[in-house]
Amino acid sequence: MKGEILLGVNIDHVATLREARRGxxxxxxxxxxxxxxxxxxxxxxxxxxxxxxxxxxDVELLARVLKTRMNLEMAATxxxxxxxxxxxxxxxxxxxxxxxxxxxxxxxxxVSSLSRIRDAVARIQENGTDVSLFIDSxxxxxxxxxxxxxxxxxxxxxxxxxxDNDVLRRNERDKIHAAARLGHELGLxxxxxxxxxxxxxxxxxxxxEIVELNIGHxxxxxxxxxxxxxxxxxxxxxxxxxxxxxxxxF
Ligand code: PXP
Numbered sequence: 001m002k003g004e005i006l007l008g009v010n011i012d013h014v015a016t017l018r019e020a021r022r023g024x025x026x027x028x029x030x031x032x033x034x035x036x037x038x039x040x041x042x043x044x045x046x047x048x049x050x051x052x053x054x055x056x057x058d059v060e061l062l063a064r065v066l067k068t069r070m071n072l073e074m075a076a077t078x079x080x081x082x083x084x085x086x087x088x089x090x091x092x093x094x095x096x097x098x099x100x101x102x103x104x105x106x107x108x109x110x111v112s113s114l115s116r117i118r119d120a121v122a123r124i125q126e127n128g129t130d131v132s133l134f135i136d137s138x139x140x141x142x143x144x145x146x147x148x149x150x151x152x153x154x155x156x157x158x159x160x161x162x163x164d165n166d167v168l169r170r171n172e173r174d175k176i177h178a179a180a181r182l183g184h185e186l187g188l189x190x191x192x193x194x195x196x197x198x199x200x201x202x203x204x205x206x207x208x209e210i211v212e213l214n215i216g217h218x219x220x221x222x223x224x225x226x227x228x229x230x231x232x233x234x235x236x237x238x239x240x241x242x243x244x245x246x247x248x249x250f
Contacts, residue, residue: 005205005243006041007236008071008193010216015045015053028054029061031228035219036068038232042091044193044214046073046104047083049097056083063087071214073104073134076120084124092124093132093154093214103217104194107136107156110144118148125149132191137172137179146186153183154191154214157204161195169200177207184209198222201235202242213239 014031018024032043043066045054062070069090074080075097084092094117096108110117110133121131132152135141136159145153160172176192183190192204193214205213215235222231 003208003211003243005210005239006212007039007232007239008042008044008191008212008214009035009040009219009232010044010046010193010214011035011220012044012046012053012216013220015055015058019053028058029065032062032066034228035232036066038229039236040068040232041212042069042071042214044071044073044093044216046095047080049075049077049080059083059087059089063089071132076117081120081123084129085127088127088129091130091132091152093134093152094120095134104134104156105158107134107138107141110135110141110148114144114148117150121148121150125151130189132189135179137175139179139182142179142182142186142188146183146188150188152189152191153179154193155179155183155210156194157192157196158194160204161197161200169203173203176204177209180207180209198235198238201238205239205242206245208243 011028011031014026014028017026047054047059071091071093072089073093073095076094094108095104124131130151132154133145133150134154135145137155155176160176163169163172180190189211190209191212192210196213196215197218219231219235
């Protein structure tokens with residue numbers, strides 16, 4: 001039996017829908033509570049510098065009402081670090097951020113900003129929050145993340161999810177596996193996410209060194225048709241099934 005696999009449900013796109021009318025509905029806090037009741041192990045939100053979906057009011061309310069834990073994604077800037085220090089969520093995931101991008105397009109380049117990231121990690125972890133670094137499946141980046149003192153890494157699965165044939169997909173999956181193995185050997189908790197959906201999740205969930213998957217867009221898309229509770233339950237079921245079955249999902 002391989003270890004347990006956890007699901008962090010990213011609810012950013014509930015807030016995206018609310019911001020389409022700049023009104024009150026749908027309420028991301030309600031979505032978070034429903035996701036928790038349906039098997040989510042954590043709630044993930046990305047507080048972007050441009051506040052295009054999740055805003056400070058959301059994270060403040062979530063910090064008070066969540067029964068699981070909050071994984072707060074943010075850029076490692078002075079303003080965002082101050083928010084992180086004040087809220088003290090269980091996890092903060094540092095991500096690269098560019099205003100013009102539609103979503104987080106690549107991993108953090110920890111190698112070339114080692115001292116800045118090391119300082120930010122120390123500042124946040126001092127308060128009892130675990131820092132995760134969102135990186136590509138590149139062994140040098142995994143080593144750098146470890147040398148920064150971060151307790152966790154999240155491997156960017158965007159290239160795997162975007163691969164348009166099985167050869168490319170398998171190749172990306174192998175890179176994710178190698179990075180996960182190294183991270184695990186270095187004592188890091190290894191998470192993964194981005195672009196995972198009901199068709200491609202099992203091959204990643206089957207990697208035993210990966211502890212948690214953070215999934216948003218595909219769950220919210222399915223929720224439009226069958227409700228959030230069923231969408232979360234089905235994703236968790238697929239993950240647990242893959243974790244207990246032998247093979248790499250291909
Ligand atoms: N993990 C991180 C660090 C992310 O930035 C995102 C997207 O906000 C996700 C996971 C979830 O990606 P998706 O919405 O494609 O499932």
